[in-house]
Amino acid sequence: MRSDMDISRSASLQPLADIAARLGLTPNQWRLYGSHKAKVSLSAIPEQTDRPRGKLVVVTAVTPTPFGEGKTVTTIGVTQGLQHLGQKVCACIRQPSLGPVFGVKGGAAGGGFSQVVPMEDLNLHMTGDIHAVTSAHNLAAAAIDARLHHETRMGERFERQTGLKRLNIDPERILWRRVVDHNDRALRQIQVGLGQGNGPEHENGFDITAASELMAILALCRDLKDMRKRIGQVLLALDVDGKPVSAEDLGVAGAMTAIMRDAIEPTLMQTLSGAPCLVHAGPFANIAHGNSSIIADRIALAHADFVVTEGGFGSDMGFEKFCNIKCRQSGERPAAAVLVVTLRALKANSGLGDEASSQEKLAAGFANLAWHISNVQGYGIPAVVAINHFAEDAQQELLWLKEQALAAGAFGCEISDAFSLGAEGAAALAAVVLKATAQQSEFKQLYSADDSFGAKLMTLAERYGAAGVLMSPEADADLAELTRLGLDKLPLCMAKTPLSISHDPALKGAPRGFELPVRRLRVSAGAGFITVLTGNVMTMPGLGPKPGYLAIDIDDDGQIVGLA
Amino acid sequence: MRSDMDISRSASLQPLADIAARLGLTPNQWRLYGSHKAKVSLSAIPEQTDRPRGKLVVVTAVTPTPFGEGKTVTTIGVTQGLQHLGQKVCACIRQPSLGPVFGVKGGAAGGGFSQVVPMEDLNLHMTGDIHAVTSAHNLAAAAIDARLHHETRMGERFERQTGLKRLNIDPERILWRRVVDHNDRALRQIQVGLGQGNGPEHENGFDITAASELMAILALCRDLKDMRKRIGQVLLALDVDGKPVSAEDLGVAGAMTAIMRDAIEPTLMQTLSGAPCLVHAGPFANIAHGNSSIIADRIALAHADFVVTEGGFGSDMGFEKFCNIKCRQSGERPAAAVLVVTLRALKANSGLGDEASSQEKLAAGFANLAWHISNVQGYGIPAVVAINHFAEDAQQELLWLKEQALAAGAFGCEISDAFSLGAEGAAALAAVVLKATAQQSEFKQLYSADDSFGAKLMTLAERYGAAGVLMSPEADADLAELTRLGLDKLPLCMAKTPLSISHDPALKGAPRGFELPVRRLRVSAGAGFITVLTGNVMTMPGLGPKPGYLAIDIDDDGQIVGLA
Known part of the structure; x- marks a missing residue:
């Protein structure tokens, strides 16, 4: 079987100008960053338009397993399938974190013939947005410790000599950790400010950048002014009287925003079929809110008839946060959800061991899918189940699962060959998605903002x-x-x-x-x-004993190998 | 007086395609990164050519003072001046670190009418190279600690379960610190691996990215293969028997190179006069080797008749390393050096207090310039003294200085108005530089590689x-x-x-x-x-009590303000 990287590299990419034109962007609304990436200006969000906004489809999944269920494959698959059916469509996905890229799976650009390309551009720096978040976050951390240092060192002289008001930050109540975009276990808990003249000493630690509040702000803000305001509101520490110290109080919010100014623009790339894909922000769904940006969605919805996005992990995770956090802030109403499942994932979700038969495992594991169907429906939108097809899947199990999914209330259920066949392999699935989105969305959130x-x-x-x-x-x-x-x-x-x-x-x-x-x-x-x-949720993953980076290198032509 | 930022923003920039053409690059040798930056491919270095290579001019300075002597202003000034005289010229400078940008001076793009523009692009992320260095560096650090963790935790099982050879890294002899591109005093000395399951615990610390060995490798390597090889050679730690553990041994060198693959391409920008400027790598000159990259120089020398580069700080620092480290590795022979001086700097270098007269200070401080002239001449190349002119300078002091500089052996000495007048203000200086480079370079290094x-x-x-x-x-x-x-x-x-x-x-x-x-x-x-x-040289600067970031923000138009 050809690797994702092989397929990505042998693809004949379309000029990005064609992709931008396909989305309906005018040349002044985007700027190339390298050959196959472009930053899209927020001017691509029209203030007023006669054009009906696109329909928003969110892709989610059953409870994930270490095998991978192919959620991004399906997101890109549905996008390519809708394009194949003649629809004007755009995918909106997150930028992958380098932590997992070098830690576990080697890439997060989809796979097979449903990929965003070039996959190494997507998986490595793309246009630098995650680095910008890391940098802005750590500037605030450095600023806190520097202020603490100088106020302590200079005592009464501080205000007189600097003209700044004392903040009296309590070193034991610094709420802002640092971030790095790697899996670095040894940085989870550290002691900083050791050594002569470097203090005050206190405990601190690093989270992965995907968990940074700034990453969430990037994903949730409406525009640059909103981002600036939110960054100012970030709570960094408490002072010795327990009063909050914000980034605005520290005078660092403007510089943080300046660092993130270009990051606010989503990056336009293409799928293997030449469909536009906006890549933006990368919060994880277990330790953060797990969805790509409101800005990317707004640009896409203004130009495409269908926008396909995804929430991280299962529908209890990214999808829940998509509904209760992201849509609450954006005001968008999703038209339908696609729920990705594999036979293998359901069997693994059965909890049964090798003593059980394949059919027994599947039947037991189905409870997981049933929960996710019902969870999606609880938000008032139709759930289209996508069975991501693997070559080793038994035909009769696939048919059984399809029947059961429909009986459990799924709006539709289709087998997806998006991985092996690309657009054509997802055409049937896309047709059901089209049908599901034809009805009026009765989307509702699970709780009210006013609830305690x-x-x-x-x-x-x-x-x-x-x-x-x-x-x-x-x-x-x-x-x-x-x-x-x-x-x-x-x-x-x-x-x-x-x-x-x-x-x-x-x-x-x-x-x-x-x-x-x-x-x-x-x-x-x-x-x-x-x-x-x-529980014991870690905001900083660790590298395993045999990490993904071992396989990654450059070849004699300077191409990156081993990413997937 | 107009701020550097004002001048930069009101400049009418030329299309980068024109700048690339001016340097003689073909369209397949560069790719746009945003509107005003381009990555230049290493294919722009011809294997063979009939064209004579350009002449290399290195800009250095007297011992610097907190006022700033205007070395980058003069580097861009000489470049613009040579262009004004009809020469085909390219500047090669370093990418500024965010540490000083947010810590002290707010920008490092030159100033006045001798700037690289847009200055906020240069001063912030540019094309992300420094972030790539940070990321590659910290991946190695995470990899060391993860290996240590798993070998300790798994004991005898490690080799059996992973198929990897034990490295037995000694946690007390880890030579690789971490890096961040900020001034962050509290990270100079830290204890990592605290808390249950995160160990082994050991001391570590962060340097600023400009001090990373990977930054030096980026600046010194000849091509991607050379970079890959050097990264493999990086010494990360010693094992419990005192044997070296390299990045190659840890299996992380390929991934580190993949992270830095795009960073190997210099970034093409333009000066205010539309002269090409290659920006690449950013090692500091006090804690690292302080020069921009060999690759950028090679590209520039292949296409331009004159290449103007600069070494950080005084001629005892970046210039010395330019000669003894960079030119030793590149094999290039500089044709001349420009030695930047200001009246103010010489007076400050006198060590005399307010009791001394201005003329007394200048006379005493002149010893510093004399040392730097003689230092440059010791490398066998002519020293052209550039007096960076400030409005408040007394005419008779300028004339005295010019006379003394010539008497002390300078090849020439000119007053530079590059800051206030741009190309025309540096034309006289450029003319002397032209003359200095007309003679055969007798460049020699100060010591032999074979010396102990x-x-x-x-x-x-x-x-x-x-x-x-x-x-x-x-x-x-x-x-x-x-x-x-x-x-x-x-x-x-x-x-x-x-x-x-x-x-x-x-x-x-x-x-x-x-x-x-x-x-x-x-x-x-x-x-x-x-x-x-x-002495007590710090490889991680700290933010001062009233740091530069306080002034930086975005304005109502989304433009960055306060950078200089």
């Missing part, structure tokens, strides 16, 4: 199947603090394992009756949500 | 004016280690204060008879030099 923190949390927990919620003393204290700061009414961004609908990766299928533990709360005042850390 | 470490060090120390060298016990141990590893014969990269010809910023003018202390040695096996840390 406890009510919001309980609504989500019950949806997962939990019998109750167990707040740790630290989480209770965090909530008291948030309430004191007037920030307790924000929507929730659940940080939990993607490997179960619950908080516990060992609970397979559609678990019920468990107690959802809440370890800590973190507020993202600029992004506009409260992150709820359940 | 001690002999090389003594040669440099004597040139500074030192009576001797004092190696710390740690430095002696470092040297013994380097000798054991067979790496003691590499050229030296002196890490010292730029604020004195000596190691001590308090020693002004042209100090003599001091003892040069050597604190530690660090080897850069891939870059090919030994860094000699003198």
Whole structure:
């Protein structure tokens, strides 16, 4: 079988000017960044237009397994399938983080004949947006420690000599960690400011950039002014009296915005079939809100008739946040969801061991799909199940699954050969998606912004199947603090394992009756949500014992090899 | 007076295609990155050509002061001046680090009417090369700690389960620190791997990216294969038996190279007069080798008749390393040096206080210029002194200085109005540079590669004016280690204060008879030099009490303000 990289490299790419024209962009609305990428200006979002806005389709999945279910393959597949059916369509996906690229899977550009190309451009720096987020984030961290250092060192002289107001940051209550776009376990918890003249010493740590609040802001803001305002609101620390210290207070919000100014423009690339794809922002869906940007969606919806986007991981993760966080902020109403499933994933989700037959595993694992269908429907939109087809799949299992999915309430169910056949392999799926989007969206969020923190949390927990919620003393204290700061009414961004609908990766299928533990709360005042850390969710992954980077190199022609 | 940013923003930029054509590049040799930047392919370096190679002019300066002497202004000034005289010329400069941009001076694109534009593109991410260096560097750091973690955790099982050979890295002898492109004092010395399951715990720290060996490799390599090989040679750690562990041993060199693949291409921009400028790599000259890339020089020398580049800080710093490290590796022979001086800098270099008259200070400070003239001449090339003119300069002091400079052996001396008048203000200076380059270069390095470490060090120390060298016990141990590893014969990269010809910023003018202390040695096996840390040189700057970022913001039009 040809590798994704082989297929990507042997593809004859279309001039990006053709791709931009296909999306309906005028030449002054985009600028090339290298041969096959372009930054799209926010001027591509019209203030007023007679054109009906496109329909938004969100791709989600059953509970993921280590095998990969092919969600991005299906997102690109549906895009290419709709294009094949003569529709004007645009995909909107996230920029991959280098952490997973070098850690595990080697690439996140889709695969087979449903890819965004060139895949190495997408998987490595693209146009530098993630680096900009990292840089802006770490400038704030450096600024906090520098201010602390000088106020401590200069004492009473500080205000007189600098003309700046003392902030009196409490070194034990710095809320802003640092970020790096790698899987770096050793940086999870560190002690900084050691050594003569480098203090005050205090505990700190690094998250992966995908977990940065600035990444969430990039994905959620409407325009540059909104981004500037949100960055100013970011809560960096508390002072010795417990009062909040924001990026605005520290005077660093303008510089942070300047660093991210170009990052606000989505990057236009193409699928293997020449469909436009806007790539923008990259929050993870387990430790962050897991969706590409509102700005990219707005550009795409203004120009295309169909916009296909995806939320990370299962429908309990990225899709939930798509509905309750992203659409709440953007005001968009998705027309339909595509729910990706594989036979292999359902069997793995059964929790059954080798003693069970393939059919037994599939039947048991189906409960997981049924939960996800019902979850999607709970948001008032039709769920189209896409069975991502693998060569080894048994025909009768595929037929059984299709029947069961429809019986469980799916609007439609189609087998997708997007990976092996590209656009044609996803045409049947795309036709059902077309039909699903023809009806009026009755989209609704799961909870109201006015609900209390406890009510919001309980609504989500019950949806997962939990019998109750167990707040740790630290989480209770965090909530008291948030309430004191007037920030307790924000929507929730659940940080939990993607490997179960619950908080516990060992609970397979559609678990019920468990107690959802809440370890800590973190507020993202600029992004506009409260992150709820359940179980032992890591905001910084680690490299495994045999990491993906081992395979990656350049060949004699200077081409990158080993990315997938 | 108009700000640099105002001048930059109101400039009518020429299409980059015109700039590329002016340099003689064919359209397949460059790719746009945004409207006003282009990556230039290494295919622009011809294997063979009938065309005579251009002449290389290196710009250096007297001992710098906090006021700024205008070295980049003069580099761009001479470039624009040569263009004004009808010459085919290209400037080659470094990419500015974000550390100083947000820390101190707000920009490093030249100034006034001798700038590289757009200045905010140059000063912020440009085409992302520095971010790529940061990312590649930190991938290696994460890889070291992950390997250490898994070998420790898995014990005997490691080799069996991964198929990889144990490296047995000694956590106390990890030589690879981490990097960030900010001034972040609190990260100078840190403890990593704290907390359950994140260890082994050990001391580490961050340098600024400009000090990364990968930045030096980017600046010194000849092509992608050479870069790949050098990255493989980078010494990351010692194992428990004291044997070296390289990036190749860790299997991470290929991935690091992949991250830096696009960074190897210099970025083409333009000066305010429309002269081509290649911007590439950004090692500092105090803690690293302080020069832009060999690749950029090679591209420029292949196409232009004159190439104007600069070494960081005074001629004891970047210029020395230009000659003894960069030219040793590239084989290039500079035709002339331009030595930038200001009246203000010489007075500050006098070490005299307010009790002395202006003329007394100038006379005393002149010893500094005399040293730099003689230093340049010691390399066998003519020194053209450029007096960077400020409005407040007294005419008679300017004339006195010009006379003295010629008497001290300068090939020529001209007053430069490059800042206020652009190309015309530097035309007289450029004419003298033209004359200086007309003679045959008798360029020679200061020491031979075969000299022992001690002999090389003594040669440099004597040139500074030192009576001797004092190696710390740690430095002696470092040297013994380097000798054991067979790496003691590499050229030296002196890490010292730029604020004195000596190691001590308090020693002004042209100090003599001091003892040069050597604190530690660090080897850069891939870059090919030994860094000699003198005094208390910091490889990570800190933000001051009133840092530059306070002024930086975006305005209502989304333009960046406050950069200079």
